[in-house]
Amino acid sequence: MAGAMTAIPQAEVKKRANIEVLRTLEQEKEVVFDTQNLNLWYGEKHALRDINLDIHEEEVTAIIGPSGCGKSTYLKTLNRMVELVPSVRTTGVIQYKGKSIFDKSLRVEELRTQVGMVFQKPNPFPKSIYENIAYGPKIHGIRNKMILDEIVEKSLRGAYIWDEVKDRLHDNAYGLSGGQQQRLCIARCLAIEPDVILMDEPTSALDPKSTLKVEELIRELKKDYAIVIVTHNMQQASRISDRTAFFLDGEVVEYDRTDVIFNEPTDQRTEDYINGRFG
Amino acid sequence: MKYVDAVQVQKRMNFRLIVNTIAKIIFFLSTVFGLVVLGILIYRVFSDGIGWINMDFLTGKLSTDPEKAGILGAILGTLWLMVVVAPVTMFFGVGTAIYLELYAKKGKLRSFIQTNIANLAGVPSIVYGILGMTVFVRALDMGNIVLAGGLTMSLLILPITIVASQEAIRAVPNHLGEASYGLGATKWQTIKNIILPAALPGILTGAILSLSRAIGETAPLVVIGIPALLIPFPGSIFDKFTVLPMQIYYWTLDSSLVEEYAYLASATIIILLLVLLLLNTTAIIIRNKFQKRY
Numbered sequence: 309m310a311g312a313m314t315a316i317p318q319a320e321v322k323k324r325a326n327i328e329v330l331r332t333l334e335q336e337k338e339v340v341f342d343t344q345n346l347n348l349w350y351g352e353k354h355a356l357r358d359i360n361l362d363i364h365e366e367e368v369t370a371i372i373g374p375s376g377c378g379k380s381t382y383l384k385t386l387n388r389m390v391e392l393v394p395s396v397r398t399t400g401v402i403q404y405k406g407k408s409i410f411d412k413s414l415r416v417e418e419l420r421t422q423v424g425m426v427f428q429k430p431n432p433f434p435k436s437i438y439e440n441i442a443y444g445p446k447i448h449g450i451r452n453k454m455i456l457d458e459i460v461e462k463s464l465r466g467a468y469i470w471d472e473v474k475d476r477l478h479d480n481a482y483g484l485s486g487g488q489q490q491r492l493c494i495a496r497c498l499a500i501e502p503d504v505i506l507m508d509e510p511t512s513a514l515d516p517k518s519t520l521k522v523e524e525l526i527r528e529l530k531k532d533y534a535i536v537i538v539t540h541n542m543q544q545a546s547r548i549s550d551r552t553a554f555f556l557d558g559e560v561v562e563y564d565r566t567d568v569i570f571n572e573p574t575d576q577r578t579e580d581y582i583n584g585r586f587g
Numbered sequence: 588m589k590y591v592d593a594v595q596v597q598k599r600m601n602f603r604l605i606v607n608t609i610a611k612i613i614f615f616l617s618t619v620f621g622l623v624v625l626g627i628l629i630y631r632v633f634s635d636g637i638g639w640i641n642m643d644f645l646t647g648k649l650s651t652d653p654e655k656a657g658i659l660g661a662i663l664g665t666l667w668l669m670v671v672v673a674p675v676t677m678f679f680g681v682g683t684a685i686y687l688e689l690y691a692k693k694g695k696l697r698s699f700i701q702t703n704i705a706n707l708a709g710v711p712s713i714v715y716g717i718l719g720m721t722v723f724v725r726a727l728d729m730g731n732i733v734l735a736g737g738l739t740m741s742l743l744i745l746p747i748t749i750v751a752s753q754e755a756i757r758a759v760p761n762h763l764g765e766a767s768y769g770l771g772a773t774k775w776q777t778i779k780n781i782i783l784p785a786a787l788p789g790i791l792t793g794a795i796l797s798l799s800r801a802i803g804e805t806a807p808l809v810v811i812g813i814p815a816l817l818i819p820f821p822g823s824i825f826d827k828f829t830v831l832p833m834q835i836y837y838w839t840l841d842s843s844l845v846e847e848y849a850y851l852a853s854a855t856i857i858i859l860l861l862v863l864l865l866l867n868t869t870a871i872i873i874r875n876k877f878q879k880r881y
């Protein structure tokens with residue numbers, strides 16, 4: 309017995325124990341989105357091929373890959389926004405909390421209330437800051453002014469923009485800077501109290517300072533939400549995400565924990581991409 | 588060697604600047620042309636007609652005697668006509684535009700409808716008069732009342748309103764609608780709260796232009812059979828009526844018999860222009876009110 313014990317070096321024991329810890333941690337985080345063999349066509353164009361991906365609760369999942377590889381398409385499939393393009397056809401399964409999102413009984417409006425989205429370009433409505441935030445709750449039937457006031461403040465605080473706008477809530481949202489507009493859009497998304505937030509290159513139109521603010525915000529938000537973020541910025545992916553999926557030509561080349569993807573990727577193409585050798 | 592050679596650039600610069608100036612002059616002249624013609628028209632109309640405008644003219648009944656003739660009936664007729672035309676055109680025009688732009692599947696049927704609407708905009712107005720006569724006056728047995736005339740006019744300006752509204756809806760950036768759908772809004776909520784308000788200024792601009800057309804149009808009403816003279820003032824959309832441009836038409840027609848009729852026609856044109864101005868200003872104020880929200 310003792311002999312067997314010593315046969316395994318101390319370091320190896322430690323490493324295995326660490327892996328065990330990681331495994332259990334992994335098990336704790338529930339899967340919110342379970343994608344199986346997803347294929348998607350825009351007319352004749354095969355944009356997503358056999359995608360298999362799990363998105364986990366309370367984690368940031370980054371999607372990286374060269375332009376045109378299908379990142380936005382995949383993201384928009386998760387809340388079925390992609391269906392706004394009439395030529396789109398999909399096969400395969402996506403389960404949201406165990407229920408197929410393509411099921412006939414599922415209403416897209418309900419799905420989109422639970423799965424919020426922040427777009428690449430800040431896209432506030434041409435309304436006041438207040439009205440931008442209150443829009444979501446209002447369309448879901450909340451009319452009480454006091455409740456709305458509360459939601460507006462809570463959401464703006466949640467997106468760390470409250471202090472900058474609290475004195476101008478009834479001014480036009482277009483008067484805000486690009487970075488503020490993007491955080492306003494995040495706040496607008498928080499106002500419908502989703503479970504998952506999809507972000508498509510949320511910082512690509514922002515300066516470094518606003519970018520850091522949004523990143524900080526994302527780190528804060530993942531305590532309560534599952535976040536999926538598309539980004540072209542490798543540092544950003546490694547800074548804020550727990551898992552990273554590398555897309556190439558509509559396929560998932562590699563999907564793993566972010567530190568694995570960035571430190572010891574198994575696929576040569578992943579390594580080339582994150583080191584800036586192509587894409 | 589540089590492709591953009593500084594010497595060559597210098598040489599061509601004079602020429603380029605001259606062309607630049609010529610372009611400006613051409614566009615200025617085309618504006619002047621319109622303004623001059625309009626100026627002459629307005630000058631003639633005003634010098635002929637302004638002397639004939641007084642309270643009696645504005646509030647009087649129609650009469651064969653030029654000294655007694657008034658046009659209150661025609662003013663009221665025009666206003667009542669608008670009471671029918673404006674809402675009917677806006678409802679069906681904007682409704683059709685919304686359907687075509689936001690609901691109808693892009694395909695053969697849609698482009699067939701689209702082409703036909705564009706063609707209808709070019710059909711002579713008298714054809715609409717014949718249609719109105721057949722359908723509203725005869726088949727539905729309305730008689731030549733405001734409602735029948737208004738519906739006919741609405742048909743006439745519907746194609747323009749539809750096309751203009753479609754343009755306005757198409758000009759609303761996609762990302763606004765997407766933002767709304769992304770929050771779980773239904774299609775109708777998105778249209779009502781986001782797309783229509785953003786398109787409204789453009790829609791109203793189209794509506795203003797087409798309503799102005801309806802105010803000035805005569806041919807369809809001639810076909811429907813608008814009485815030339817002496818009717819009681821219209822008090823609702825179910826009364827018989829005449830309108831300002833019809834009055835101008837009849838007076839101009841008969842000016843070879845009674846010389847003063849020509850002046851009455853000019854005076855009526857002035858009033859018509861004022862009514863147009865009034866309606867357009869109202870519409871523009873409404874439009875600007877909506878534009879300010881952004």
Ligand SMILES: Nc1ncnc2c1ncn2[C@@H]1O[C@H](COP(=O)(O)OP(=O)(O)OP(=O)(O)O)[C@@H](O)[C@H]1O
Nearest residue numbers: 350353355373374375376377378379380381382393
């Ligand atoms: N509406 C559409 N109609 C037809 N093809 C489309 C449409 N949208 C995207 N595609 C195609 O699908 C592929 C994936 O596009 P997608 O927008 O998902 O790429 P992406 O990875 O987000 O790229 P980027 O990093 O540039 O945003 C591309 O080849 C693109 O040309």
Ligand SMILES: [Mg+2]
Nearest residue numbers: 379380381508
């Ligand atoms: Mg994209």
